[in-house]
Amino acid sequence: MEAPPVSVMPVTGGTINMMEYLLQGSVLDQALESLLHRLRGLCDNMEPELFADHELVYLLKGQQGNPFLLRARRSLSHPTAPWHLRYLGQPEVGDKSRHALVRNCVDVAASHSLPDFLNEMGFRMDHEFVAKGHIFRRGALKVVVSKLSRVLVPGNTDNTEPLSLSSLVELSVLAPAGQDTMSEEMRSFAEQLKPLVHLEKIDPKRHM
Amino acid sequence: MYCLMKITHQREEKLLEGSVESLISRVAHLKNALHSFIYKLENEYERLTWPSVLDNFALLSGQLNTINKVLRNEKTPSFRQQVIIPLLLSPDRDEDLAKLTEQRVPVFSHEIVPDHLRTKPDPEVEEQEKQLSAEAARIGPEVAQKQIQTLNKLCSNLLEKLNNPRDDRDADSAALRLNKPSFNPADTNALVAAVGFGKGLSKCRPPGPVAPGHPGQGPMMSGGPTLQQVTISGGSGQLQGMGPGAPQQQGQPGKMPTNIKTNIKAASSMHPYNR
Numbered sequence: 001m002e003a004p005p006v007s008v009m010p011v012t013g014g015t016i017n018m019m020e021y022l023l024q025g026s027v028l029d030q031a032l033e034s035l036l037h038r039l040r041g042l043c044d045n046m047e048p049e050l051f052a053d054h055e056l057v058y059l060l061k062g063q064q065g066n067p068f069l070l071r072a073r074r075s076l077s078h079p080t081a082p083w084h085l086r087y088l089g090q091p092e093v094g095d096k097s098r099h100a101l102v103r104n105c106v107d108v109a110a111s112h113s114l115p116d117f118l119n120e121m122g123f124r125m126d127h128e129f130v131a132k133g134h135i136f137r138r139g140a141l142k143v144v145v146s147k148l149s150r151v152l153v154p155g156n157t158d159n160t161e162p163l164s165l166s167s168l169v170e171l172s173v174l175a176p177a178g179q180d181t182m183s184e185e186m187r188s189f190a191e192q193l194k195p196l197v198h199l200e201k202i203d204p205k206r207h208m
Numbered sequence: 209m210y211c212l213m214k215i216t217h218q219r220e221e222k223l224l225e226g227s228v229e230s231l232i233s234r235v236a237h238l239k240n241a242l243h244s245f246i247y248k249l250e251n252e253y254e255r256l257t258w259p260s261v262l263d264n265f266a267l268l269s270g271q272l273n274t275i276n277k278v279l280r281n282e283k284t285p286s287f288r289q290q291v292i293i294p295l296l297l298s299p300d301r302d303e304d305l306a307k308l309t310e311q312r313v314p315v316f317s318h319e320i321v322p323d324h325l326r327t328k329p330d331p332e333v334e335e336q337e338k339q340l341s342a343e344a345a346r347i348g349p350e351v352a353q354k355q356i357q358t359l360n361k362l363c364s365n366l367l368e369k370l371n372n373p374r375d376d377r378d379a380d381s382a383a384l385r386l387n388k389p390s391f392n393p394a395d396t397n398a399l400v401a402a403v404g405f406g407k408g409l410s411k412c413r414p415p416g417p418v419a420p421g422h423p424g425q426g427p428m429m430s431g432g433p434t435l436q437q438v439t440i441s442g443g444s445g446q447l448q449g450m451g452p453g454a455p456q457q458q459g460q461p462g463k464m465p466t467n468i469k470t471n472i473k474a475a476s477s478m479h480p481y482n483r
Contacts, residue, residue, distance in 0.1 A: 031390030127406035166395035204404030
């Protein structure tokens, strides 16, 4: 008896093909308090959610130029929670009038053997960092204010050093592919955070 | 009504009558509005919303405004100069009067006359007015004129500011805000680069300021040592005892994964469940 043929078609449809709309900005530490107050007022009323995450970025270098990137994230405040594996595609070069950065996004949860599994698959950890901060929500919009720190000794997340004097502010929405209604809402929300923070779409390639 | 008004000229009489008519109709409107508002407050207070209360107040305010306008109209003769004298007071109930006033004034007697036909304001109000007029007389005309001018200037300035949202205003406040910037664009770029592709986060590099010339080398440098580490373990983990072939090209980090991939491909060509 022959083994069933392995399908090589990618999985499409369902919640796999999600697009992430992203706007990024930063806020200096001295203005962080006022930003948090403003977000408390603008966003849904819930208990302020703190998070502390350790993210490892894995690269798979193929024969062609672009390496394949996967991001594995675990919570430092909830050590038993599952790991979160995320793939982010290249930003879509759509019409320039779109206000947010749009890219393909695949999120899955994984067990604690994820780093070993990725190593076995051939991925190599490129860099890691620790992100600590607040997360707010307004409808489908998600606002994350995080302080990034670099890990001085690989694997040791207690010994960290802040990357800069600012915190990163990210406004993101996850929507199924094809829905383009969110960028207007994101833009008006970003307007409300001015002049504390300027949220804009920043092409990461420009800073390579 | 049970009182006569002393008038001198025919024309003025007509004018007076006309203005009194219009005043009566306006006051009747106001009375009706008040009546319905009070009814609403007393009976429908559970379903009453603040906006509809505000609407009622607005209606009353509008009606008071029209009454004021009628009174201020040039054509309206001055009512102050008219005198109302009751000609007949009787303690008996008068049905016509009662009907006319909706049962509020059934008797035109000595008790109701001082209230209904009063012309002077309340004593407290009278007292305050007296004080104000004494004050005004004391300061003298020039000072008063100056005060009037200052008040007018202030009011017109305020009105102008409120009516014309000018860009100058934004420029002034923007200048103030620039003194205390709340974000640094350079920091934004650095953070986005760090999250995007690890600029400044390489494990090899000692902690320090991010050097812009380095990012290309950084990831490769970090790739090197780890790759070599893993090749050894990769070699030990091979299926089917196939020679790893991996340690051959240690000097070129980029080639390592290729070799491992080839091995895996070769392994799958041999079907595990060989039947």
